[in-house]
Amino acid sequence: MYQARVQNNALAAGLIGVATAFIAATTLMAKALGGDTFGAPLPALQISHGRFLFAFVVIGSATLILRPALERPHWGLHIARTACGWGGITLMFASVAFIPLADATAISFLNPVFAMMLAIPLLGEKVGRIRWSAAAMAMAGAAVLLRPTPDSFQPAALLALGAAMVMGMELIFIKKLARRENPFQILLVNNFIGLGIATLAVLPVWQPPTTAQWAVLAGIGGCMALAQTCFVNAMARADASFVAPFSYATLIFATLYDIAFFGVIPDAVSLLGAAIIIAGAVLLALREARLKPEPPRPTTAV
Template sequence: MFVPKAQNPALAALLILLATAFIAATTLFAKALGTDALGPALPVLQISHGRFLFAFAALAGIAAVARPSLSRPNWRLHIGRTTFGWLGVTLMFASVAYIPLADATAISFLNPVFAMVLAIPLLGERVGPVRWSAAGIALVGAMILLRPTPDSFQPAAMLALAAAMVMGMELIFIKKLSGREPVFQILLVNNAIGLGIATVAVVPFWTPPTGPQWVALAGLGILMACAQTLFVNAMARADASFVAPFSYATLIAAAVYDFVGFGVVPDAISLIGATTIIAGALLLALREARVRPTATQDAL
């Protein structure tokens, strides 16, 4: 049975900021692997397989040493959560090979908006005018980033939008898992099931990676495991409404990594779209802070 940790907002903020740096770095590795930066571009299914392979290896190694206390998993919820999580990550990795990291990251911030909409039929939640307004503002930001004109439309941005929708469904399963099992167990089971799904999916497409690509795949998985661990521990130490705004630092880290690694400079449309999405997401977070003052244990 999960035992809540002592509340420590300052530590939670530090942990989430570190997590955002790691999460943004995973998209940088995914972009390098999905382009010719480290050798012939790898199939996106192989990139997501590497993410789960090395993340599970890192977590299994920790489990072998620390021997944490585990309980019986709720397999139905874990399988549902991981299936949507695997698909969302795969779509996200596919998008970053073609559009700026900052754009893909900003669009991914729509996942709580989609989760809010899905919670109406799936969890029986009621949505008031403030939450609908927040969702509308965020969706306007997404339309700006999609650049819906014949000359500037980015089809690959639809992959990031689809990823946000799928990860919104994942959040529904995460909410159902919250507090039912130890955090480490949720991460371990998630990555074990994800590895199984990713392995089956990658078989027809697997190609031998180059040496640098193996290193990037390992870095991708290990960084994701670190990010997940930091994120869930941050969520355990402060209200979700307090932690959520700090996660937007991912956008800054992604933009910096994209500039350093690929020389990509965000244009005015990217900045306006990202700002609009964050404004909507912040409005949603502030509304939740007033309505739900207690923390909800969460997991990536």
Template sequence: MTEPQAPQTAIPPAAITPTGPAPNPGLAVLLMICATAFIAATTLLAKALGTEALGDPLHPLQVSHGRFLFAWIAIATTLAVLRPRLIRPDWAHHVGRTLCGWGGVSLMFAAAAMIPLSDATAISFLNPVFGMILAIPFLGETVGKWRWLAAAIAFAGAMILIRPGTEAMQPGALLALGAALCLGFELIFIKRLSGREGPLQILFINNSLGLVIASLAVLAVWQPPSPAQWAALAGLGLAMACAQACFVNAMARADASFVTPFSYLTLVFAALYDGVIFGVLPTPLSVAGASIIIAGAALLAWREQVNRRKRA
């Protein structure tokens, strides 16, 4: 989920053990809505840290470091209190997933400082489309005409937002596209990890490795944050940890096909935050592009559910 995690760094339903909580669709929806609000809050704080809203702008790598640092503190504390049973981790897939997630989060934070949050969030919704395409060579999956149609629709919406070949094309949109690609690669590793380890263990290992990577990357660009920036960094990390926890628990209480559509509320919260805090309102072109991307992503999610039922 992931910066992002929309849905940047999420745990699929297969990663939830059969001994998890009892189904509760109403609570699952509430948890998913909370997750989207927290995810949008991370991009809002990243934008504040990457602009002059809280002082001299911080480099995206430093913002990403703060996200992993404070998320790790929150998750490590939870792990110490709950003391779940841990098993031997699949380090190769964890490292691959974390590298892609860290890259996606860093690019997303950079994009959030340059373009409206609603545009950056909408473009990030391409990550399941990239994940579908990458699953062909890396997982040997077969993609039918419906899923290719969904991908084409989503990319058409992205082109409206990016506007390639015109003077209106913004580097921030390309950074958001790069973030979606990285998060698409992350989905490949998530699929390979799903069902092998518990969700809390996966979150802890992901954030631990991410903290190591981010700590090394930030050395070249580190600058002392102001007190307000420290507070925003802490809030960003805690918001991401809360988003991951809400997402995992939502998926554990209802079918993915039921709760996944509510994840698109991230776009609504991002536009709301951007409008209230920074006075940036989405343009009609932004609304059109975002709507088309969501339509493509929703069609893809529907086909995934149909295929899952056929396999079952």
């Protein structure tokens, strides 16, 4: 039996802020592993494998300690959701090896736009003019970040765009799962299945990591597990429409990390593209809140 959590918007906002710092940290570490900072560059498939391996270790350990109530999972939805999540994070890790963290992060904010588009055929949702306008704004921002000129076009940015599309599909499955299962169980099953998929995918390209690379891979998994825990707890204490805008703080942390660790300062094109995407995404979130306020639902926080 789920137990309703007391609504606390201030705590939810703080938890999302912490989650965004951890999420940006995972892309920072993935960028370092994709380069030669800690040894020979690791393939994106191996980085995503480390993410699922160590996240499962953290969440699995928490399960053994806390012993939450678990029930029979809907395996079909979990497999579809996790396959999309694995594909999205792998594409994201591949992109940050070649383009600034801030650009890749901004493009990833298109995932709710793609989720909105996919919700039309898959969930039967209706989309009005304002929501289409918000989507058009966000896509225009992505076009700016892609820099579609012969001299400045960034092919690797297409990887981040692909990540946003796949993660948009993942949101559809998350919506369906959230109506059925305990959030703790969703995290546990997601990382269990993800580890299986990532292990099979990494076998052809796996290479022995250095000691430092193992430590960074563990850091990615740990940060992702902590980010997921903070996010689930935030969602348990506030409506999604309130929480969503705070997730854009990821871009702030990604920019700061890029400056601090790689000396990459965003140029005017990056700032303009990111601003347009965020404006469109915020407009979409506000419209969703007005159209269909989310009633508080019973849940169990981790």
